Structures are given as C-alpha cells and as structure tokens.
Amino acid sequence: MNNDEYYDIDSILAEHSKIPCIFLHDIDASVNLSGDGNEIAANSRVELPFWMAKVLAQYRLPNGENLVTIELPRAYGTRVRNSLDASPTSIDFRQVSPYFYQFGTKLYDLIIDDQLPATLEKAFKARLKEIMNISLTGSTNVGQDFLQKLDETEKELFKAGQESTAELRKWRHRRRQQLKPVSLGHRISSQSSIS
Missing domain, CATH: 1.20.58.2050 (Methane Monooxygenase Hydroxylase; Chain G, domain 1)
Structure with a gap:
C-alpha cells in the first residue's frame, strides 16, 4: 500500500479482497496466520486477503524458492x-x-x-x-x-x-447573483435634470 493510500478506506477494503494462493511448502500450525490452528500442506489452495497474499508471494525462502504462488x-x-x-x-x-x-x-x-x-x-x-x-x-x-x-x-x-x-x-438559474442590465438612458436623463 502506498503512503497516499494509507488512510484511504477504499484502498484498505480493496486490499482485503480474497485472492487464491497455492502454498508450495508445508506450513506448520504455529505459523498459520489464518488462526484456525491447522497445518497447511504443500500444494494446498487457500484464499487469503490480498494484503497477506502479496507479502507471502514476495517472500523468498533461504533456498530462493517462493512460499506461495498467486492465481487470478x-x-x-x-x-x-x-x-x-x-x-x-x-x-x-x-x-x-x-x-x-x-x-x-x-x-x-x-x-x-x-x-x-x-x-x-x-x-x-x-x-x-x-x-x-x-x-x-x-x-x-x-x-x-x-x-x-x-x-x-x-x-x-x-x-x-x-x-x-x-x-x-x-x-x-441563479437569481440573486445575476447581473442586471443598467439603464443608461435613465441615468443620463436624471443627470441632465440635476444640471
């Protein structure tokens, strides 16, 4: 998430959308972030929130392998x-x-x-x-x-x-702010009567 999206509720909700992931390695129950306390077997398909899937997809194991692949x-x-x-x-x-x-x-x-x-x-x-x-x-x-x-x-x-x-x-349709035409004839006649 970019800094300008940090407080954007729509961005947060969009990143909470689920995305299908395939775990390429076994995941121990103690590391399982879903909170269900179950192990995740290799080649298991799990739907995760985008924000979590993105981090896991970018993570590399010490041997250089990916932890998960993401599906469309x-x-x-x-x-x-x-x-x-x-x-x-x-x-x-x-x-x-x-x-x-x-x-x-x-x-x-x-x-x-x-x-x-x-x-x-x-x-x-x-x-x-x-x-x-x-x-x-x-x-x-x-x-x-x-x-x-x-x-x-x-x-x-x-x-x-x-x-x-x-x-x-x-x-x-503005009424109050409309420009009103000025009658120059009225002004000229009133000024000529003053002189």
Whole structure:
C-alpha cells in the first residue's frame, strides 16, 4: 500500500479482497496466520486477503524458492472477461468485486497477465459513457438497473457527475447573483435634470 493510500478506506477494503494462493511448502500450525490452528500442506489452495497474499508471494525462502504462488481471482477470470467483451454494462460489479478497478490495478505487479490492464481499461471506458449519460441527464428512473451494478469507483464518478450537473443548473438559474442590465438612458436623463 502506498503512503497516499494509507488512510484511504477504499484502498484498505480493496486490499482485503480474497485472492487464491497455492502454498508450495508445508506450513506448520504455529505459523498459520489464518488462526484456525491447522497445518497447511504443500500444494494446498487457500484464499487469503490480498494484503497477506502479496507479502507471502514476495517472500523468498533461504533456498530462493517462493512460499506461495498467486492465481487470478475469479472476478478477473475468463468467464467475467467474456461477459465484459459481450456487454460491459451488463456485469454486476457489486456482485463480482465491489472494488473491481481498484483491486484489479493492485494485481498488475503481482500477477503476470498481459490482458488484465486492457480488460480493465476497456470495461472502464464502456461503462463510464453510460455512467456519465445517466448522471448528466439527472433522471433517477433511467438506468436504475445499471446503477445497482456499479463498483465503488464508478459510484464515486456517478456522484461527481450528479454534483456537477446540479452545480451547473444552479449556476444557470441563479437569481440573486445575476447581473442586471443598467439603464443608461435613465441615468443620463436624471443627470441632465440635476444640471
């Protein structure tokens, strides 16, 4: 976690997402961090929070071997990618991964997958158009089904779009701050009557 993300609750929650790991060596029960007091056998598949999996994946044993390997989470697997290719706006990111983009970008350095960045970018661009269209129209009825499927990043963008639209409307319909035209004819006639 970067220093600028240290107090960011969304970053903390994204790093708490579970990720599948395969232990390459036996783990004694006293070292098992899951707290269940069981040994972990070599080649066991365990889902761990990302923050823990990242540290374990980067750790090297004295002989230079890795302790665990990390697999791509289901939220970024073939099934979800095929669905995103078919119709990006139909995916319910709330169900798939509430922090789909934020967690996905954290996977870049940890998992070798050349297609992941392109998948995230393509999904983001396609869904952003729909999010902005709905937020700028100001209609709460239009796209309600789609709005229920947003991840946390998309929700923030939707709120920003709505706030921007509301501020623009306020500015357009301002009453007190509107400039009022000055009648120069009235001023000239009142000054000529004084002289």
